[in-house]
Amino acid sequence: MNMTSKFVKLLSTLLVLFAAKFSYALTPLVDDALSDVSGQSGLTVEMNTHGTTTIDEFRYTDENLDPDELIKGGSLSLRDIKLYSTKFSVDFDVTATEAILKLNSFSVTDMSFGAIQFNYDPTLAKINPLVLSSEAQKKSHYGGVGALYVNDFTIHKDAGISFKINTAGDFLFNTLLPAGSFFYLTYTDDDYDANGDSTFAFDTNGDGETSTDDIVGKNYISAKVVFDDFNIKDITFSGKEDGAGAYLEVTLGDTDGAIAFNDININGKVIGSAGLENIKTDPVSYLHIRGH
Amino acid sequence: MMKNTKSIFILAMSLLVATNSASAMQSIDEDTLRDLTGQSGVDIDINFKGTVGRIYFSTKGKDISNNDVTNTLNFRNFSIDTDGTNHGANSDRAIKVKLDLVEKGLKSGLAAVITNINDLDLKFEQFNVNGDSGSGAIAGEAGSPMHSYGGLSLLNINDHNGETNVNFFARGKSGKEGMQMEIQLPKLLTLNLKYTDYGSDNTNNNTTKDDDFSFSGDLALNNFTVENSIDLITGKNAKGEDVGGLHIGVITQTGDITLSNMKAGSQAGTMGRMVINGYRMTPESYLTIQGK
Numbered sequence: 253m254n255m256t257s258k259f260v261k262l263l264s265t266l267l268v269l270f271a272a273k274f275s276y277a278l279t280p281l282v283d284d285a286l287s288d289v290s291g292q293s294g295l296t297v298e299m300n301t302h303g304t305t306t307i308d309e310f311r312y313t314d315e316n317l318d319p320d321e322l323i324k325g326g327s328l329s330l331r332d333i334k335l336y337s338t339k340f341s342v343d344f345d346v347t348a349t350e351a352i353l354k355l356n357s358f359s360v361t362d363m364s365f366g367a368i369q370f371n372y373d374p375t376l377a378k379i380n381p382l383v384l385s386s387e388a389q390k391k392s393h394y395g396g397v398g399a400l401y402v403n404d405f406t407i408h409k410d411a412g413i414s415f416k417i418n419t420a421g422d423f424l425f426n427t428l429l430p431a432g433s434f435f436y437l438t439y440t441d442d443d444y445d446a447n448g449d450s451t452f453a454f455d456t457n458g459d460g461e462t463s464t465d466d467i468v469g470k471n472y473i474s475a476k477v478v479f480d481d482f483n484i485k486d487i488t489f490s491g492k493e494d495g496a497g498a499y500l501e502v503t504l505g506d507t508d509g510a511i512a513f514n515d516i517n518i519n520g521k522v523i524g525s526a527g528l529e530n531i532k533t534d535p536v537s538y539l540h541i542r543g544h
Numbered sequence: 545m546m547k548n549t550k551s552i553f554i555l556a557m558s559l560l561v562a563t564n565s566a567s568a569m570q571s572i573d574e575d576t577l578r579d580l581t582g583q584s585g586v587d588i589d590i591n592f593k594g595t596v597g598r599i600y601f602s603t604k605g606k607d608i609s610n611n612d613v614t615n616t617l618n619f620r621n622f623s624i625d626t627d628g629t630n631h632g633a634n635s636d637r638a639i640k641v642k643l644d645l646v647e648k649g650l651k652s653g654l655a656a657v658i659t660n661i662n663d664l665d666l667k668f669e670q671f672n673v674n675g676d677s678g679s680g681a682i683a684g685e686a687g688s689p690m691h692s693y694g695g696l697s698l699l700n701i702n703d704h705n706g707e708t709n710v711n712f713f714a715r716g717k718s719g720k721e722g723m724q725m726e727i728q729l730p731k732l733l734t735l736n737l738k739y740t741d742y743g744s745d746n747t748n749n750n751t752t753k754d755d756d757f758s759f760s761g762d763l764a765l766n767n768f769t770v771e772n773s774i775d776l777i778t779g780k781n782a783k784g785e786d787v788g789g790l791h792i793g794v795i796t797q798t799g800d801i802t803l804s805n806m807k808a809g810s811q812a813g814t815m816g817r818m819v820i821n822g823y824r825m826t827p828e829s830y831l832t833i834q835g836k
Contacts, residue, residue: 314645315584325584326645326652370645370652370714395652395714397723441722441776471776473790504592510679518789519778521835523603530597530679536636540589544642 296356298341307333309374332366332399355413363402370395401438408432423489429479429509437513438474475513475525482509492540499542507531585645589638593631595623597679618677621669628665628699637662646711651724653713661708661733664701670694670742694741706730715773722775724795729768737763737803761806768799777832789834797825 313327339359345352373392379385385393407413412428486505493499512527602616627636642657670676675691711726738760773795778788804817 312645313584324647326647328645328654371647391650391652397653397714439776471778471788473776499589504594518776518833518835521789523833523835524601525603526599526601528596528599530595532595532597534593536632537592537594538589538638540638542587544585544587 294343294345296341296343298339300339301335302337305335305338309372311372326371329367329369329372330365331369331372332364334362334364334366336362350416350418353415355407355411357409358407358411360404360406362404365400367399368397370397372396399440401436401440403436403438405435406433421490425484425487425489426505427482427484429482431478431480433479433482435477436474437477438472441471471519473516473518475516478512478514480510480512482511483507499540502539502541503535504533504537504539506533506535586643588641588643590641591626591636591638593623593625593636595621597621598677600677615674616677618670618672618675619668620672620676620679621667623665623667623669625665628663639664648711648713651711651713651715653711653723656710658708658710659703659706661701661703666698666701668696671696692742694739697736697738697740699736699738701733701735703730704732704734706732708733722773722791725770725772725774727770729765729799731767733765733768735763737761757809759806759808761803764802764804766800766802768801770797771795789832792831792833794825794829795827797823799823 308331310330310333311327312329313325315325337359338361339357341356343352343354343356345354369392371391372395373388376386376389376392379389379393408430410430411433412426414426416424416426418424484505484507486503488501488503488505490501491498492501508530510527510529512525514525515522516524516526597620599619599622600616602614604612604614607613626639630636637660639658640660642659644655646652646655648655671693672691673693706729708730709726709728711724713724713726715722715724738758741757743756771794773791773793775791775793776789777791801820801823802817803819806815806818807813808815
């Protein structure tokens, strides 16, 4: 058994375990539906989360060591990550040359990063304007750079998003987002006031109300990100070299279509729309990524 | 795949060995410490050659008959080549980027050190307002008015073995909201600048025609540093009008600029050299972008 086969077997096992975890959400097939099945193989995994999935903090730490201590290592925290009522399904199949994981369906969803923060210290009390704050409190509070919200994330039913592992050992990513795929992107600068309360309501959905799936904040910039047959072809990921010289090679495939940022809105006033069309990448392009 | 799996296995075993051998670790002397620039973080080699067919910014307004109109600024055929001299997966000289999360005095954030800029080419083939908005080849004036301002090329950008520092910081313990962007160019950065105003018979902007007008020169930037604050703000001016928006403040902008070998059109000689020494923008100058 070669490495690719082992990896496919491992991935299959993980998918089965993953499917088992969410099996309570699967709907049993009735006999009539079963009679339409014509002996196809492969695996379909449907995930359906009810309510809100929350991650309090995702932290990446960079442990630099500078002998003069003018520059120290830092950390980046994504706090209060929320994923609302998600439903999607993926097909998993294996052919003679590749294993394919393909997005089959995706329902409209919202997600948010409540605070993007450098060097966050969760042990410190929030700043109270009535009490003199410590340097450490200020550092932790003002290390925040805002919050990010993705609302009404919609992927058109004809979209093609897939991950492949081929027998050459490459990991390939392809995505086609037809017209009808979009999301609202909002960045808020002052998400919370000094008391931790939100101070501003914004109707992200444009549906006339600001209570459901909308965001709050004081200063914000938002846009509707719209895709039009946006196609990223064959981004490959592969490990290269061994030992100290090892690196991850990312080759950049070609791109078609357009991506637009419609109705760019700063604090409730639209400044215009912007976009990119017909992005072409030469095959010689690559990224080599390694640690130091 | 084999190399991937081997790398992961070696990494995992190394971590286990390192953990189990922690008690046997020896202290590092000071001379060795001075050579350390970071214990973690990411190094990226970038080789990119590609084109964006159209980048646009559009606003909505009214014409003289009070009809709704959309006016668009188009940047057409913007191309990037990180090594304009060579072309090939093995011959191109990649630009090197070192990324670290750092804490630097009162600020903390993402620090990038960029080196090995040998022959970076950036070209904007055409700027126009309400002209051809296609994302393919640029048509001639004879077909339809281009409303063109011409094209701009920045070729052979070279850092002369220096390093460019780009930092995105939260303003941290300084007690100020927003982000701070710092760009410190290498001691010497040179490039060839060329502006072309296309003539009426132009059918292919890649080929200089007799009726094209061009202005070119060799630009050198010495010790150029830019530090800006970026913040979303809300407020009112003395008249009670809303003045909030995207606020870009100047903290520092200094450097020396030299434009030599200036040449206009097809003249035989050059127009000499222009030097701006000690350019310094007043701190607290700012630019605010807001909708109407």
